[in-house]
Amino acid sequence: MKEFTFxxxxxxxxxxxxxxxxxKEAKKFASKITxxxxxxxxxxxxxxxxxxLAVKQNDTIxxxxxxxxxxxxxxxxxAFLEENF
Amino acid sequence: MxxxxxxxxxxxIAIGKIKIYREPERKINEGIIDDPAAEVARYEAAVEKAIxxxxxxxxxxxxxxxxxxxxxxxxxxxxxxxxxxxxxxxxIITGQKRSAEYAVQVGYANYAxxxxxxxxxxxxxxxxxxxxxxxxxxxxxxxxxxxSLQGTEPAILVAEDFAxxxxxxxxxxxxxxxxxxxxxxxxxxxxxARSMNIPALMQCKEVDDSWDGKDAIIDGKNGVVYxxxxxxxxxxxxxxxxxxKAKEALLQELKxxxxxxxxGYKVRLYANIGGPSDVGxxxxxxxxxxxxxxxxxVYLNAKExxxxxxxxxxxxxxxxxxxxxxxxxRTCDIGADKTIDYMNLDKxxxxxxxxxxxxxxxxxxxxxxxxxxxxxxxxxxxNLGIMFPMIISVAEVRECKEILEECxxxxxxEGYKVADDIEIGIMVETPAAVFCADELAQEVxxxxxxxxxxxxxxxxxxxxxxxLEPFSDTHHPAVLKAIKMTVEAGHRHGCWVGICGExxxxxxxxxxxxxxxxxxxxxxAKSILGLRKAIRAINRKELLGA
Numbered sequence: 001m002k003e004f005t006f007x008x009x010x011x012x013x014x015x016x017x018x019x020x021x022x023x024k025e026a027k028k029f030a031s032k033i034t035x036x037x038x039x040x041x042x043x044x045x046x047x048x049x050x051x052x053l054a055v056k057q058n059d060t061i062x063x064x065x066x067x068x069x070x071x072x073x074x075x076x077x078x079a080f081l082e083e084n085f
Numbered sequence: 086m087x088x089x090x091x092x093x094x095x096x097x098i099a100i101g102k103i104k105i106y107r108e109p110e111r112k113i114n115e116g117i118i119d120d121p122a123a124e125v126a127r128y129e130a131a132v133e134k135a136i137x138x139x140x141x142x143x144x145x146x147x148x149x150x151x152x153x154x155x156x157x158x159x160x161x162x163x164x165x166x167x168x169x170x171x172x173x174x175x176x177i178i179t180g181q182k183r184s185a186e187y188a189v190q191v192g193y194a195n196y197a198x199x200x201x202x203x204x205x206x207x208x209x210x211x212x213x214x215x216x217x218x219x220x221x222x223x224x225x226x227x228x229x230x231x232x233s234l235q236g237t238e239p240a241i242l243v244a245e246d247f248a249x250x251x252x253x254x255x256x257x258x259x260x261x262x263x264x265x266x267x268x269x270x271x272x273x274x275x276x277x278a279r280s281m282n283i284p285a286l287m288q289c290k291e292v293d294d295s296w297d298g299k300d301a302i303i304d305g306k307n308g309v310v311y312x313x314x315x316x317x318x319x320x321x322x323x324x325x326x327x328x329x330k331a332k333e334a335l336l337q338e339l340k341x342x343x344x345x346x347x348x349g350y351k352v353r354l355y356a357n358i359g360g361p362s363d364v365g366x367x368x369x370x371x372x373x374x375x376x377x378x379x380x381x382x383v384y385l386n387a388k389e390x391x392x393x394x395x396x397x398x399x400x401x402x403x404x405x406x407x408x409x410x411x412x413x414x415r416t417c418d419i420g421a422d423k424t425i426d427y428m429n430l431d432k433x434x435x436x437x438x439x440x441x442x443x444x445x446x447x448x449x450x451x452x453x454x455x456x457x458x459x460x461x462x463x464x465x466x467x468n469l470g471i472m473f474p475m476i477i478s479v480a481e482v483r484e485c486k487e488i489l490e491e492c493x494x495x496x497x498x499e500g501y502k503v504a505d506d507i508e509i510g511i512m513v514e515t516p517a518a519v520f521c522a523d524e525l526a527q528e529v530x531x532x533x534x535x536x537x538x539x540x541x542x543x544x545x546x547x548x549x550x551x552x553l554e555p556f557s558d559t560h561h562p563a564v565l566k567a568i569k570m571t572v573e574a575g576h577r578h579g580c581w582v583g584i585c586g587e588x589x590x591x592x593x594x595x596x597x598x599x600x601x602x603x604x605x606x607x608x609x610a611k612s613i614l615g616l617r618k619a620i621r622a623i624n625r626k627e628l629l630g631a
Contacts, residue, residue, distance in 0.1 A: 012207055016214070017156045020163035048167045048196055051211065054203050 002065040002074035010085045013056040018084045023047045025080050031067025033077060044077070086313050087296075091264065091286030093308035094275045098326035099262030099284040100319075103312070104240035105297040106247075108220075109229045114184040121179045128178060128185040131225035132171065136162045138221060139250070146253045150280040157249050161218050170196055186226050193219035210269060217248035235259060241301055241310075243292055247274045257281065262303045264310060266292050286310055335614040340371045344617045346599060350625040354617055355411075355607040357585060361399055364406045366610035371617075374411040376533060376607020377472070377585040378403065380456065384419055389427050390452065396459035404467025413470035413510065413533070413607075416456055418442045437541065442475035447484055457492045464504035472510045472533060477517035482528045512585075514538035519567045522574030532575045533607065536586025540564050559588065565597065572601045583607055595619050600628045 008014060014022070026033050026044040033044035037059060042049035044063070055061055063081075065074040118124055139162040146155035164170070174192035177183055197215040200208055224231060235242065235255055241262040242255070252263075252274045263278055268287035278285035284305040296312055302322050303310045311318060344354045355376030356367045367375060383391045383399055404412050420441020424430055433439040446453035460471055473485045486509065496503050511518065511525060514535030518525060526532065541548045543563050546556060568584070575582040583605030588594055590608035595616060598606065606616060 013205070015207060016160040016211060020160050023163065046167060046169050047163050048199075049169055051208065052199055052203075054205055054208055056205060 002070045003062065004074060004078055005060055005062050006078065006081045006085075007060045008055055008057055008085045011057050013054070013059065014050065014085055016051065019050050020047055022077075022080060022084070023050065026077065029065075029067070029069050029073035029076070031065050031070045031073040033073065034064045034066075036062040036064070086311055086315055086318075087291070087293075089264070089286070089289045089291035089310040089312070091289030091308055091310070092269075093305045094278045094285040094287060095282055096305045097282065097284045097329055098305065098322050099241055099303040100323060100326060101239055101241050101261040101301065103264075103296045103299050103301045104236050104238070104242055105294060106234050106242045106244040108245070109224065109231055109234065111186070111223050111227055111229065113186040113190055113223075113227075115187050116184075117182045118184050119182075121182055124178045124183075124185045124188075125175050127226060128175065128188065128222075131185065131189075131222045132165050134225045135218060135221045136165045138225075139165065139218070142250055142253045146277070149253065149257065150277050154276055154280050157214065158253070161214060161250070164214065165218055165222075186223060189219060189222050189226065193222070206269075213246070213248065217250050220248055221250060241303060243296060249274060249277065252277045257283075262286075264289050264292060264303065266290060332611075332614065335618060336371070339614050339617050339621075342617065342621070344373070344620050346620055347622070347624040348626045350599065350623075352599065352603065352620050353583070353605040354613050354620075355413075355583070355585075355605055356610040356613060357607050358403075358610070361402045361406075363610070364403055367407060367410075370610040370613040372410075372610055372613050374413075374468075375403075375407060376413050376583050376605055378412055378414040379418065380414055380416060381418055381423060384417060384425055384428075385423070387427075390455075393455050393459045393462075396456060397462045400460055400463035400469075401466045404463050404469060408467035411468045411470055411508070413472050413508075413531075414460060415472045415474055415512065416443070416453070416460075417446055418474045420445055437538075437547065443473050443481060443485065444475065447481065450488065453488060454492055457489050458496060461489070461493055461496055461503045461507075462501050464507050465502040469504060470508040470510060470531070472512060472531075474512040474535070475514065475538075476511040476525070477515050477521075479521065479524050479528060482511060482525060486528070512538075513571050514542070514586075516543050516567065519571050522571045523577065526575045526578035526580040529580060531580055531605075532571055532582045533605075534568055534571060534582070534584045534586060534589075536564065536568070536584060536588040539567060539586065540588075543567060559591075560594070564588075565594075568598070568603075569601045572603055576602060581605065590616065592616065592619055596623055596628060599623055599625050 023045055035042055035044050035050065035053065037053045037055055040053055042053055044050060063077060139158045143155050143158035146158060170192065174188045177188035177192050178185060193215055197212040200212040200215060203209055231251060239259045239261050241264060242260060243264045246265050246267040260283060263283060263285040265287050266289060268274055275287060284303045286303055286308060289310065299312050301310055301312050302314050302319065304322060343351065345351045353373050355374040356372035357377040358367060358375055359379050360382040383396050400414060419425060419428060420430065420436065420439065430440065460469065463469065476482055493503055508530040510529050510531035510533055512535045513519060513522065513532045537548065540559060540561065544561055546553050572582045581604040584598065584603055585607040589606040590612040608616065
């Protein structure tokens with residue numbers, strides 16, 4: 001299992017278009033990726049659920065990756081988040 | 086005549102007949118069905134078709150509105166692929182034995198509600214996206230085609246609200262304007278209207294079915310729609326629409342192009358402004374800088390003498406928003422026709438020739454220094470020029486420069502940043518300055534001819550006395566000669582020379598000024614593009630040869 005936290009700096013938070021690309025990115029991997037914000041959580045491959053978390057600027061999310069390719073998956077997702085949010 | 090009010094999205098005018106755009110009536114079978122598997126297959130086919138439609142809308146919107154805005158349709162396509170929403174919709178079909186239409190109606194509505202319940206206005210507005218794809222999937226299931234709703238005549242379309250996909254599907258050649266009862270400035274429809282420059286009113290609660298087919302005018306600038314406007318109003322707004330169109334055409338043609346004659350003589354076209362609120366017009370009209378920023382607004386809008394901090398913030402705001410353009414700020418030009426209570430100026434027999442402008446500043450040094458310090462501090466935030474008004478002698482200019490230097494030293498000692506490339510200039514608006522132009526030019530970086538006062542002083546004609554009209558000639562040869570002499574004297578000493586008075590914008594004199602070698606024209610922002618067009622048609626060498 002790989003786990004990391006990320007704080008959103010984008011003024012719009014995790015908004016529609018990049019969230020969609022994030023979902024596509026997440027679907028490339030076999031691992032299960034779970035996003036936690038406060039007491040809510042969702043699977044990163046579910047766009048509407050991810051938008052439903054309402055992650056805003058300065059919110060911190062925790063990402064947990066579990067599966068065969070978790071190493072590569074966590075690194076790719078982390079890089080994508082840093083680049084886009 | 087009826088009037089409706091709304092939130093305006095685009096400032097233009099739309100004139101035409103109202104067409105009420107009604108949603109197709111969707112008859113949905115709410116009963117129990119026999120073959121859930123067949124309904125699931127119908128649902129999957131409708132979603133697949135909707136995804137293809139969204140991708141096609143994306144392609145269309147990229148062309149019409151640009152990539153950023155078009156991306157909403159890619160988001161729609163992704164939403165349509167969302168496993169949770171698809172699974173829960175299919176669950177309604179199989180679990181409750183209901184039609185695909187019913188499942189979409191109920192299942193998608195839950196997601197729309199989820200977004201509508203969120204606090205964030207951006208997320209709230211996403212409910213419209215879900216409703217949009219819901220409508221599309223339903224239309225696919227029911228075999229409805231919404232493209233016929235627009236009609237075949239050009240019209241101002243009125244609707245409860247437009248889904249983003251409806252907005253893009255509309256035939257723009259038939260779309261004069263849009264009015265919605267709902268909708269927000271954050272909605273994609275608003276964004277699309279803005280990017281396609283179609284006048285649109287949102288949240289117009291007065292909309293009524295009886296408007297259908299009637300003549301109407303949207304005045305986007307004032308956020309109003311007139312139904313069956315009277316003739317005067319129609320004429321006035323038609324004229325404004327034509328002016329807007331002419332300006333738009335000029336902009337399309339000339340925006341970003343240099344103000345240069347056929348033979349390569351470059352003139353700087355700057356704008357005159359009166360305060361931070363004019364900055365938008367400078368940019369919208371593609372001015373290359375500001376040749377005269379009248380600082381009087383900071384004094385006239387205040388109840389007491391404005392402090393350094395207040396002035397600094399106002400100047401900084403303008404410099405920052407217009408950087409890297411040059412912004413020439415004229416120091417306080419109070420007196421004569423502009424008086425202020427807190428300045429305690431005596432009533433004068435002859436105010437135009439009296440205690441005003443630099444004469445006040447040089448005798449009330451602390452007052453002057455407050456402004457100069459504010460200007461110098463603001464200089465760190467853009468490209469500043471400082472201009473002194475009503476100059477008649479070299480001694481005055483030297484004194485101004487000394488006080489300015491004193492302020493600079495103070496500020497540097499106090500740890501402030503001050504730009505070291507501030508251009509210093511004077512208004513040439515007195516005959517004395519014209520006659521001493523050679524000497525004055527050696528003291529400064531630029532001259533700016535204030536032709537209003539220069540004309541009044543040269544011809545000894547009070548510009549506020551209507552009785553003198555028959556004697557007044559704005560193109561008086563003495564004034565033109567004074568301008569020519571000033572330009573030549575300035576150039577002899579490496580000083581650039583501009584015109585910031587009303588004559589600068591007079592298109593009948595543009596050739597003459599270019600012949601003299603005027604370097605800069607500073608005019609009201611609206612005149613910029615017209616002048617640029619005129620300048621680009623002039624051949625200076627030919628003028629000089631003739």
